[in-house]
Amino acid sequence: MTRAAIIVCWVMAIGLALFLIAPLLVIAAASFSPTPVFDLPLTGASTRWYGKIGRLDGFWPSLLLSLEIALFSTAISLVCGTLAAIAIARGKLPGANVFATALVSPLMMPGLVLGIALLQGFRAVGFTAPWATLLVAHLVITLPYVARTMISGLARFDFTLIEAARTLGCTYPGSVLRVMVPALAPSFLIAGIFSFLASFDNYPVSIFLADVRTKTLPIRMLQYIEEAPDPTLAALSTLILAGTVILLFVSDRVVGLHRMAGTSD
């Protein structure tokens, strides 16, 4: 590459990094605002907004609901998606490629359209309990993340290793547990984190299935922002961000971020 091109590339990369990180830093800074308006740059610092998060109207039930739905849907999707990925990777399934595409296709579909489709579908069969409809709907949100990650993870796994372990005297469950599980653990962790975050952050599907008493945290947050945005929301956002940072940091320690980017080195 020519020198000028390299300089342009670096300027873009650094600009992009600053541009992407800016809103996150602003939210964190605004959460320590001493006044109810977002006075930036800060003229002082106050942590009182953090104390007010718990008093936001309907906060605790919404947080609990979002955590429950995200945990349960991720757990179910991890089991179903991994089983499907194994069948696809083994190559004994007729039409495996078509099914693999179908499994990840919800990722490319507009969330809002899925939301109204599910609302119509659940109504048509008389399935209207909000908690249960949210859980079932979030399976479609989380399953594609698990399927995509596990299919690419299993594509690199050599199934003859299981046979080798069995030849060497390992039982079948034992060889799966001691050979396959450790090899797939990084993919499993990445799949779990991204599917949890996809569910926890989902708004476009949840909004059509929630009712007055059953609102997920993103629905509540959008409502707070539209009604009365104050630094309490920035404090709540900062805590959610901090949780995300911890999740990513742990996964980077365990598997390395560059693996999530899809590069192999």
Place this chain on the structure above:
Amino acid sequence: MTEAALSAPVASPKVDRERLTAIGFVLPSFVIIAGVFALPLVLLLGVSFVDANGLTFANYKRLLGAPYYLWVIWNSLRLGLLTTLIAFLISYPAAFALARARGPLRSLLLATLFLPLAASVIVKAFAWTILLRSDGIVNETLIALGIIEDPIRMIFTETALIVGAVNIFLPFMILPIYAIVAQLDSRYAEAAATLGASPVVTFFRVILPLTLPGIIAGVALAFSLSVSAYVVPTLLIGEKYPTLATTIAKAYLLAREPGFGAAAGVVLLAIAIAVVALSARLSREPK
């Protein structure tokens, strides 16, 4: 005799059992995708042809016949196109720098991609409402730098919408491009240079075609996500920039017109499917 002939008959008990196990393994996922994804979408298509008087094309006539709703559809496409174009122009060169970075710098740059990707869309859109306020940081910085004298109105303008959308959908553009660029063998470019190609020719004839799969994947992802965005236009521009997504939400949550909302949903779905089909076709084509 070939090995394939030796392993016949095809319907041996072992093959049968393996196939049954495979089908058993995919069954739960199949039930979810068929029952909670494919069937509801088919039902939605059906609902879009229904109104109070029974079967009808009225929903589509209303959506595709009125200048107002054609403007709404154009708004969605415009949001998708502008976001995708700007995100691509930033991402493509940046991906090359990212691929050259090593050690802690690479980790830092990757972290600035993954953290926003994992962060809540609502949180980021909310941050932009703070950043772009008339007394917000962007305005005060521009005034301090002497670029403008008085605060300019940015929030609830198309500029705010596009800045926010590019910010939120950029990682989806750069990651697939980066994944391809990182695997690019630099010897191809060197070979082209050795054979007398100028840097410009090398770029258009060697580098661009080799990185095309990443571009196609990134463009398809960024476009299909931004064309159907709901939270971003709601918070950053509001009522005066109605899109297909906000029209769908309004039809279901406020107006209670499921037939009309479903028709708008089908149009948005058709756009998404067209993008997926086009990108699949383009990435299959031989170079």
